[in-house]
Amino acid sequence: MRTVRILTSLLLVGGGIFGAVGTAAADDPSDAPSDSGASGSPSPGASDGANGPTEAGTSFRTAAKMKPDQRAVADASTGDYLYWTLPLDSGQRATVKAKVKLPETARHGAATWQLDVYDGLRRRQACTYGAQSRAAAKDAGSVELSCTLRPVRAWADQWANDPLPGSYYVRLTVVDLPQEDLGLPVHAEVEATATDAGGGQAVDGALAAPLVPGIGAHTGAAQPEGSGSPSADGEAQEDEDGTAKQSAALGEPDGGWSSGWWSDRWIWTAAGGLLAALAGIAGYSVTRGSGRPSRVPPGA
Amino acid sequence: MIIRKWLAAAVCGLVAALAAGPAAADEPDAEPAPKPAPKVELVLDVSGSMRARDIDGQSRMAAAKQAFNEVLDAVPEEVQLGIRTLGANYPGTDRKTGCKDTKQLYPVGPLDRTEAKTAVATLAPTGWTPIGPALLASADDLKGGDATRRIVLITDGEDTCAPLDPCEVARDIAAKGIHLTIDTLGLLPNAKTRSQLSCIAEATGGTYTSVQHKAQLRDRVHQLVDRAADPVVTPVATEGAQECAGAPKLKPGLYSDREKFAEHRWYRVDVLPGQELRASVSVAADRAVNKDYGVLLRASTVHGREIVRGSEAGSGRTDVISSGLRYPKAEADDADLDEDGKPAAETVCLQVSNSFSAPASVKTSPGLPVELTVDVVDAPDDASDVASFGLGHGWWLLGVMAVVGLLAGLLWGWISRWRVTVWRTN
Numbered sequence: 001m002r003t004v005r006i007l008t009s010l011l012l013v014g015g016g017i018f019g020a021v022g023t024a025a026a027d028d029p030s031d032a033p034s035d036s037g038a039s040g041s042p043s044p045g046a047s048d049g050a051n052g053p054t055e056a057g058t059s060f061r062t063a064a065k066m067k068p069d070q071r072a073v074a075d076a077s078t079g080d081y082l083y084w085t086l087p088l089d090s091g092q093r094a095t096v097k098a099k100v101k102l103p104e105t106a107r108h109g110a111a112t113w114q115l116d117v118y119d120g121l122r123r124r125q126a127c128t129y130g131a132q133s134r135a136a137a138k139d140a141g142s143v144e145l146s147c148t149l150r151p152v153r154a155w156a157d158q159w160a161n162d163p164l165p166g167s168y169y170v171r172l173t174v175v176d177l178p179q180e181d182l183g184l185p186v187h188a189e190v191e192a193t194a195t196d197a198g199g200g201q202a203v204d205g206a207l208a209a210p211l212v213p214g215i216g217a218h219t220g221a222a223q224p225e226g227s228g229s230p231s232a233d234g235e236a237q238e239d240e241d242g243t244a245k246q247s248a249a250l251g252e253p254d255g256g257w258s259s260g261w262w263s264d265r266w267i268w269t270a271a272g273g274l275l276a277a278l279a280g281i282a283g284y285s286v287t288r289g290s291g292r293p294s295r296v297p298p299g300a
Numbered sequence: 301m302i303i304r305k306w307l308a309a310a311v312c313g314l315v316a317a318l319a320a321g322p323a324a325a326d327e328p329d330a331e332p333a334p335k336p337a338p339k340v341e342l343v344l345d346v347s348g349s350m351r352a353r354d355i356d357g358q359s360r361m362a363a364a365k366q367a368f369n370e371v372l373d374a375v376p377e378e379v380q381l382g383i384r385t386l387g388a389n390y391p392g393t394d395r396k397t398g399c400k401d402t403k404q405l406y407p408v409g410p411l412d413r414t415e416a417k418t419a420v421a422t423l424a425p426t427g428w429t430p431i432g433p434a435l436l437a438s439a440d441d442l443k444g445g446d447a448t449r450r451i452v453l454i455t456d457g458e459d460t461c462a463p464l465d466p467c468e469v470a471r472d473i474a475a476k477g478i479h480l481t482i483d484t485l486g487l488l489p490n491a492k493t494r495s496q497l498s499c500i501a502e503a504t505g506g507t508y509t510s511v512q513h514k515a516q517l518r519d520r521v522h523q524l525v526d527r528a529a530d531p532v533v534t535p536v537a538t539e540g541a542q543e544c545a546g547a548p549k550l551k552p553g554l555y556s557d558r559e560k561f562a563e564h565r566w567y568r569v570d571v572l573p574g575q576e577l578r579a580s581v582s583v584a585a586d587r588a589v590n591k592d593y594g595v596l597l598r599a600s601t602v603h604g605r606e607i608v609r610g611s612e613a614g615s616g617r618t619d620v621i622s623s624g625l626r627y628p629k630a631e632a633d634d635a636d637l638d639e640d641g642k643p644a645a646e647t648v649c650l651q652v653s654n655s656f657s658a659p660a661s662v663k664t665s666p667g668l669p670v671e672l673t674v675d676v677v678d679a680p681d682d683a684s685d686v687a688s689f690g691l692g693h694g695w696w697l698l699g700v701m702a703v704v705g706l707l708a709g710l711l712w713g714w715i716s717r718w719r720v721t722v723w724r725t726n
Contacts, residue, residue, distance in 0.1 A: 055527070058507060060582060060622070061554075061671075062532050075523065077509040079498065081619040105512060121624025122580040122673075124612055154688075155680060158608050158626045175617045182498055183486065183510030185520075202688035208576065208678040214533075216552045216578070216675040265691035272698045276705030283709025287717055 056082035056172075056188065060122060063169055065251045068094065068194040078103065078111070078184045082172045087210075087253045090154035090165045090260050091201065092194040095130065098145045098172050102136055103184035110135050111177035115145040120166035120211030125149055133175065145172070151197030154260040155205030165257060166211025202263030210257050336447035338528045339380045339408050341438050342368070342521070345455035347387035350425040350487075352456070356514045360456050360487050361425050367518040368420045372413050374522055376529040382408030382441055383416065386434035386455075387427035398428035399461035402437050429457050432464040435500075439473045439480060449480040450506075450528040452521060456487035458496045467499035468663065471586060474504040475666035477537040477556060481506045483524045488512065503586050505619070505669070535671060540565025544602060544649035550674045557652075558667035559583065564653035569674055570645040573632035576679040580610070580624030583654045584669040588662050594655040595621045599648050607648065613655075620671075621654075628679035650674075 052070035057063035063083035066072040072084050088094050098115050114133040117125045130146035149163055156162035172188055209215045344364060355363040368383075375381050383406040390401040405423075406416045435451065442449040459466045470482055483506040484497035494510065501508040507524075511517045535556035541547040547566035559565055571577045581597045594613035600606045610623035632643035652670060687693070 055523070058527075059505060059619070061535075062527075062530065075519065077507055077520070080507045118622065119624075121578060121610070121626065122582060122622035123610060123624050124622075158628055173617075173619070179491070179494065182494060183489070183508045184512075185509070185516055199688070199693050202691075202693075204685045204688050204690065205680060208680045211578070213580075213673055214552075214554075214675060216677040261689070263688045263691070265688050265693045268693045268697055269691045272692060272701035275698055276701040276708075279702045279705035280709035280712070283706040283711075284713040285709075287710055287713025 052191075053084070056080075056084060056190075059083060060118075060169055066190070066192070067251060067254065068092075068192045070191070072190045074188050074190075076186055076188060077182075078174055078177065078186050079182045080173065082188055082190075084170045084190055085167050085251075086170065086192050087212075087251050087257075088149075088152050088163070088165065088168050088194060089210075089253050089258050090152050090206070091197050091258070091263070093149065093151040093197040094168070094192055094194045095146060095148040096170050096190065096192045097130075097147075098170075098191075099142055099189045100136075100145075100172070101142045101187040101189075102140060103181070103186055105184060107138055107184070108178040108180040110137050111181060112136070112175050113143050113145060114173060114175045115147050116171040117147055117149060118169040118171065119163055120168065120213060122169070123161055125161075125163055125168070135176075151201040153201065153203050155203055155207060164207060164211050165260075166207075167213065167251075199264035199266075199268065202265055206260040336445040337378050337380045338448045338450070339382070339442045339445070340450045340452065340525055340528045341382040341384055341408055341441055342371075342525075343384045343386065343434050343438050343451055343453045344368070344405075344423070345387060345429055345431075345453075345457070345487075346385045346423050346425055347427055347429040347455075347457060347460075348391075348425050349429075349457050354488060355511075355517075358514065359425075361423065363514045363517060364454060364487070365420055365423065366514060367521055369417055370518050371521045371525060372411070372416050372420075375411055375413075375525055379411075379525060379529050380408050381411045381416070381525070382406055383420065384434060384438050384441065385423065386430050388423060390427045392427075395428070395461070399430045399464075400433060401427050402430055402434040404437070404441055408441050428460050429455060430461045431455060431459040431496075431500075432461060432466040432469045435466055435469050435473060435482065439476075439478070442478075442480065446534060447479075448528060448532055448534060449478060450524065451480065451482045452485070452524050453482060453497070453500065454485045454487065454511075454517075454521070455493070455497070456489070458490075458493045467496060467503055470500040471503040471663075471666065474586065474669070475558060479534045480504060483507050483509075485509045485511050485517065485520060487517070499587075505584065505586070538567070538672075540567050540652065540670075542566065544568060544600070544604075544651075547649065549647075550650075550672075552674050552676050555672040555674070557670040557672065559652065559654060559670045560667040561656050561658060561664050562654070563667065564651055565670070567650045567652070567672065567674075569648050569650060569676070571627065571629050571648050571676060572645045573629050573643045574679050576626060576628040576677050577648055578624070578626050578673075578675040578677065579650055580622060580673050581652050582620040582622035582671045583652075583656065584620045584671070585618055585656065586669055588658060590657045590659065591615055593618075593621060593657070595623050596651075596653045596655075597623050597625055598651040598653075599625055599627050600651065602647050602649060630679075 052066045052072035053064040054073055055064055056074035056076060058081060060083060063085040064072060066084050066086050068086060074082055076082055096115060096117060100113055112133060112135045119125050127147035128150055130148045132145060132147045134143055134145055136143035152163045152165055156164055170190060172190060350361040351359055353359045384402060384404050386402040388403060390398050405419050438451050473480055482500055482504040484501045486493050486497045489510050498508040509520050533554055535554040538548050538555045538557055540557050544566045547568045549568045557565060569577055579597060581595060583595045592615045596609065596611045598606055598609045608625050608627050610625035612621055612623040614621050627648060629646060654668065656668060
């Protein structure tokens with residue numbers, strides 16, 4: 001499998017070297033997500049940015065599905081925990097932005113709003129920059145938050161907390177406020193954009209399945225043949241049903257998850273090889289001098 | 301009154317069914333639904349204070365009625381909706397009687413909009429505010445089935461029936477593991493009402509809204525009823541053990557449990573060679589807890605060696621704290637095969653512990669809600685190199701390759717020149 005992939009990519013690179021890098025990369029459907037991110041052209045599923053969900057979930061389980069480049073809106077009460085979930089693929093660097101329109105009624109003091117991002121295993125993900133948490137003054141009309149994640153890597157070892165391809169959860173809530181202001185209506189807008197992190201971030205290896213909750217039941221990984229108690233078996237029966245639904249309900253990126261083999265390292269390496277060959281020829285020709293050596297007598 | 305009507309209808313239906321074959325007496329039996337219908341009960345405060353005329357110039361009662369009418373028109377088909385009142389019937393001053401005054405106005409079931417609206421129209425602000433008893437009765441109304449349940453509580457005052465704390469009641473209801481959420485709406489709430497209602501919401505994972513306007517009430521109730529219709533996976537209740545040896549064996553799925561402060565619980569999962577275990581856990585803060593807290597999820601072997609852990613700590617207001625871990629198990633060697641020649645599954649022990657703490661005044665039982673997801677997928681290939689396929693990147697790479705190429709070319713050139721010279725001199 002891998003050999004085939006490598007061969008294909010070598011062919012593609014061969015084409016790429018001689019002037020059609022972009023097209024060669026774009027020809028491969030698996031590369032579509034990162035490519036659209038790089039060129040900034042929105043993918044077909046999320047063309048106008050206005051077709052995102054109009055409600056938010058209130059827990060990890062009920063998180064509203066959205067996609068990068070979509071705008072999700074929700075009406076809520078101050079103090080609600082609002083959850084959205086979006087798929088991020090390897091090589092993407094996502095920025096989540098949130099805007100909260102604060103209640104118009106007179107408030108009693110400043111409130112601090114916070115945006116948290118969790119990965120598919122519900123591990124909190126660090127924001128490399130952006131105002132993840134911000135205090136809104138008593139008379140502020142709105143507050144804007146932003147969080148830029150680390151680039152999503154195709155693979156990481158099991159002890160690492162690196163972002164991996166899969167579902168990501170966005171949680172928006174107020175973390176500090178005067179008790180009198182609890183429950184007042186707010187309007188929240190969340191938007192996520194993903195850019196291509198570039199081949200410098202490309203790593204070897206790939207997850208067998210993206211970190212999407214319940215994907216094991218969906219892809220039908222062989223279950224351990226259990227010596228579980230009868231009651232546990234019964235539970236599992238109901239449960240497989242449930243997780244399959246959950247997994248089907250969770251979104252994939254437009255064009256599916258990327259296979260992860262492509263990165264611009266192919267071009268760099270091939271270009272390096274080409275350069276080495278040219279330099280080799282140049283070095284060889286330097287030692288030969290130009291044409292016939294002068295000390296060789298004519299006719300020898 | 302209404303109940304009597306329903307009884308009569310049911311009797312008629314039964315008679316009709318006996319006489320003339322299957323009639324539409326029992327809707328649930330008539331057409332087996334593919335999945336259980338979500339159930340919602342609206343619990344409305346009809347206490348005397350609802351007379352106050354301060355919501356957009358209308359009485360609180362009138363605002364609530366109007367909101368109900370509009371919400372009833374837009375209830376999604378699949379939702380089974382019921383209405384319960386509190387303080388609607390006993391106008392007297394006897395606290396004991398007043399605190400039992402809660403009644404089901406419209407039973408939970410397929411909605412007959414006209415009938416429900418007629419029932420709502422009869423309401424007049426009357427008595428006490430027995431929130432606790434109303435919640436208990438409401439949880440009883442929603443009994444049966446495995447669907448999601450939601451109580452929407454609309455009130456304008458705090459519970460007047462101490463010592464039964466409605467917040468404790470709510471937590472006990474939630475601890476029954478029946479996927480019940482209570483959303484609360486306070487009509488122009490004062491400080492005490494607010495803290496009580498937000499406590500009820502927090503205890504069950506629900507939301508609290510402070511209602512100032514009529515339109516806001518309608519929109520919010522509508523939103524909550526719609527939310528009930530969203531399909532959601534319900535977790536399976538399990539009970540973790542104090543040590544790995546007797547822990548329940550979990551298959552991939554979603555589980556719920558309860559864990560007290562500073563308690564830890566063990567679960568076991570079987571993982572075959574070549575599979576990856578993924579587990580994540582969320583511990584919810586469903587009551588007032590101290591400011592700093594944490595959660596730890598550990599995977600260890602049956603002998604107690606830790607394989608991998610996920611941990612998270614936090615500070616400040618939160619609903620849950622969560623963490624997760626992955627454990628890819630390498631492909632089997634021949635040594636790992638059992639007698640049938642199949643690879644033997646490894647039992648992985650999962651330990652969930654929390655470092656929540658609470659002021660002494662806070663009850664520690666029932667424990668904090670724990671949500672555990674377990675998933676098993678095929679494991680990834682081992683990465684042989686940090687870089688993608690071992691490829692290079694950047695100007696240094698190009699520089700090194702060019703220099704090496706040049707040196708190789710020069711060397712090659714000199715060697716061939718030297719050989720030509722040697723050949724010529726011989």
